[in-house]
Amino acid sequence: MQHQGRRDTAPELALRREVWRRGLRYRVDVAPIRGRRRADLVFTRAKVAVYVDGCFWHRCPVHATTPKANRAWWVAKLDANAARDRATDRDLDAAGWTVVRVWEHEQPAAAASRVLAAARARGRGGPGAAPARSAPSASSCAQR
């Protein structure tokens, strides 16, 4: 529900491509810990989880809006989403994970730099940690 049934959104794909291009390898769309939202990129050994959050659903401070129709319902729904995000952050932190949250409006290059910094800070997953020469397949990178 957090993900609203969508995955492989354009912002996710752009970030994945950029992180891949810089030499990091990751798992896609897996839950770092049981019972919490699946992360978009997961660095299992480094214990870094990356979530690409949609500006509307996750209340980006720049672009958050609330529909006028059924306003009370939307406020409750979107507040619940944000509260669940914070609960996920707390649970992952308590389990020893680093959480990186990326807004869908962020430039992929800037977001990838934050992801790399987090992975390197954990001592693994940086360039050279898992060298791979092949590019992602065209299908896994296709734009919507």
Ligand SMILES: [Zn+2]
């Ligand atoms: Zn935004």
